[in-house]
Amino acid sequence: MKSIFPLMLLFLSAAASAEEVKIPWKGDYSHNSNKHWSKDNPYDSGFSKNFKNGTPEEFDEVQKDGELNAFIYSPKDVRGPTPFVILLHGCDGLGILSKEWAAHVANVLNPQGVGVLVLDSFTTRYVDRTCGPADLHWGRRRADDAYSALDYLIEKKLAKANEVYLMGYSNGGTTTLVSMTAQETDHPHRFAAAFAVAPGCSPELAPVVWTAPRWI
Template sequence: MRLRLAALLLTLLMSAARAAPAPAPQQIDIPLSGGVLHAQLFKPEGEGPFPTVVALHGCGGLGGHPDAVLPRYRDWAEDLLKAGNAVLLPDSYGSRELGPQCRVKEGHVKARRERVADIVATRAWLMKQNWVARDRVSLIGWANGASALLWAVRPQNAARDANPDFRAAIAFYPDCRISAGLGWSTRVPTLVLIGGKDDVSSPPACRQMVDGALGRSALTRIVVYPGAYHDFDRANTPLHALAGTGDAATPEHGHLGTDADARADSQKQVAAWLAR
């Protein structure tokens, strides 16, 4: 009888855990030169200090009505939160009253300029928070956010203060074409994850960029998923062509869609890279 009651109680507790609502993020305002950078914070309970991940959205933006954080970024934030990380997601477009920038030819927010400034300001803010493990602050980014990450970790963009640098960086399907041509290198261990069939970004350019950094850079590694396309880690997204669609939050050309195997492996790769 006791065993049956214990089993019933365990079942009820597991059902309650599954039914529990996802944690709501807290809006944070980070000072910027000439403005304010809004960000969404997912933080574990307790005082910390917690390892912290700065997560950088793609060209479609961080949120959309009515969500402050789109499901694709919320999914990652919740996974990282369950692993004990705080997750801070700066909103580079919404903070400047801009919508999606995927199809804007001359964007007002450049990956190599304004978005790098956002990363610098976010790090400076985090270094002042008691709940942050200052030596365990890492970066993760997708598409345009990953491109900004590649600029931010270059040696010439190192902060000139006494605080610890970023511990690690993870770039999902960045546009590596400019970086590859500029002789990119990184001061931070950097992992690049991209689909072999990505026709929005360029897998060969990312391979060239990473190979070119060997021997004159911090640790770099690239994982290419042979059958995967752009946005392979985005859940529940059937593979589809972008040409002819009017969705301003997606690139103009190419294909995107979930690849279940690549998505699952990338989750393992991210966990292992952050745990280094």
């Protein structure tokens, strides 16, 4: 036990620390519409100009504007814009396991001069989880979340505009793939590449045009 305690202190001292920020959500793009979610319109409503769009997970609420919680792990002793990775949680939200995964990624990337932004799509929408049969609704909704975070990093001069990468797990992986399709090219900035970890399978992604390298 005496030998383990110093190792624990060493690990804790080496762990990355995060700054919590609020990111304005942007969804007023030509690929989106004002259609609300309904049983007859479960998927296309993912392309929404509304921060909340009336899904059962949102208790049927519709809200035009909003903001997202995010946590930024910045490299130490680095000045000026740096490369960044934006991380997207899965269908069960930003829970303990997702936070541990994010901290691990930051501990690996920060010493290499790469920042990490962990994006929370659910808390400010009062959504607990979106798990169930794979569909593209939340992948489409959260793509605008990812681009809002990209805009934030560039506007705050935290990230190099051409060196921001997207990585997501499960539903976050589906969101990552949606974000790299040609339908999303009306955003002012682009991701350099994407890494989708265990994304949900959807036949609707098969015929799309991709805009940047991606790894699954």
